[in-house]
Amino acid sequence: MSTHAAARVAAPTRREQILREAARLFAERGFHGVGVDEIGAAVGISGPGLYRHFPGKDAMLAELLVGISERLLDGGRLRVSEDASRGDGSPEALLDALIEGHIDFALDDRPLITLHDRELDRLRDTDRKRVRRLQREYVEVWVGVVRALYPGLPENEARVTVHAVFGLLNSTPHLARPEARPGREATAALLHRLARGAFAAAVDPSRAVVVDPS
Amino acid sequence: MSTHAAARVAAPTRREQILREAARLFAERGFHGVGVDEIGAAVGISGPGLYRHFPGKDAMLAELLVGISERLLDGGRLRVSEDASRGDGSPEALLDALIEGHIDFALDDRPLITLHDRELDRLRDTDRKRVRRLQREYVEVWVGVVRALYPGLPENEARVTVHAVFGLLNSTPHLARPEARPGREATAALLHRLARGAFAAAVDPSRAVVVDPS
DNA sequence: CAGGGTCGTTAGCGCTCGTTAACCTGAGGG
DNA sequence: CCCTCAGGTTAACGAGCGCTAACGACCCTG
DSSP: OHHHHHTTSSOOOHHHHHHHHHHHHHHHHOGGGOOHHHHHHHTTSOGGGGGGTOSOHHHHHHHHHHHHHHHHHHHHHHHHHHHHHSTTOOHHHHHHHHHHHHHHHHHHOHHHHHHHTTSGGGSOHHHHHHHHHHHHHHHHHHHHHHHHHOTTSOHHHHHHHHHHHHHHHTTGGGOSOGGGSOOHHHHHHHHHHHHHHHHHHHHOGGGGSOOOOO | OOOTTHHHHSSOOHHHHHHHHHHHHHHHHOSTTOOHHHHHHHTTSOGGGGGGTOSOHHHHHHHHHHHHHHHHHHHHHHHHHHHHHSTTOOHHHHHHHHHHHHHHHHHHOHHHHHHHTTSGGGSOHHHHHHHHHHHHHHHHHHHHHHHHHOTTSOHHHHHHHHHHHHHHHTTGGGOSOGGGSOOHHHHHHHHHHHHHHHHHHHSOGGGOOOOOOO
């Protein structure tokens, strides 16, 4: 998480610029809805100049999607291993850490989150399989933690629940007016509560009713 | 003009066939990723024959998105008015009814749900504004019910929560292997629990204004 | 049987898109 | 001073797209 800020010290290379703008444009208008000339214009060069950096338009999307999926999976695995290496690791705290990490990603890299579940089918077979595998492994990391916390939850229900919580956490990019929502930290805290509430309700319906906290 | 009555029960009309297949294809490969020839082939005619039924490819997408949005909004409003006309209407039961209706939609019309939040930006300005308005009104229906049930929840947090729950309920189309999840009714019940759990958790426990459960 | 409407067909036009080809320029090294 | 090479440029090509034009088969109805 602190590494994220540190990596931004140096000026972004041209490749990174291109990927950044391509992600934004793809998220806004869809992969097929953006032309290479537009991507070039967004970074100050024009059209075919992109081919000095990428073998083709497909390759940009592929690199974006593989990158996202790897970052998510690596982050998830890192948190699991941190929790395991810490003596007092608890499933509760670990699930919170996973949720926290995913929320950071959803709030800070909105175009990528959008692309991640929207443009997967535009990839060539080999890339799509690779991304699918990374996504599946990321889900399995969550499923493992959720089932450690709620042993009574059947595996297929846990998987559906994890998918549903992803949908919940990834919902912010779809908000029409981003200025109409609470600040970043308040939104993050709210999403975190919602996710925990959903997980709690997955196993125990009685927790789905509001109770007096006092 | 053909007979209206005959089309009610009998085989779907050609227009409906086209819309159905177009929805499936658009959801699978994106609006720009599907050609008119493919849509035609999917209903047994070929290419330009579609123009006997629609003025253009855009019009198919527009009719699909407007139709979805209207169906959702009408369903929501219907349930609210039913609840109001029933003497014993309670926000609890009303929210359950809204959730139920949305789940039915998400499970039974998966391509439409996918299109609904994915291809909106491919519409012409006038159609897009119309769909946006319908979607916004649908959200407001939910927000009203949620705030009636949880008066302590601020309006902007309620709105984010409703969006998040939509993301949760709409997550099933993204499941890679639909056969790996529980049956329809079990999935519906699970999603219902998750949604209720998320709403219950929306109210920050430390700030909760608790309504008398009598 | 004539005539029109409906619902198709095929051919092809015009445009846009991703990509390639050929050329240019400025910086660094021997 | 020349050569190389990275990183651009513009021109243009070929494919694929949405859509139109022109035509035809079929089914009514009078």
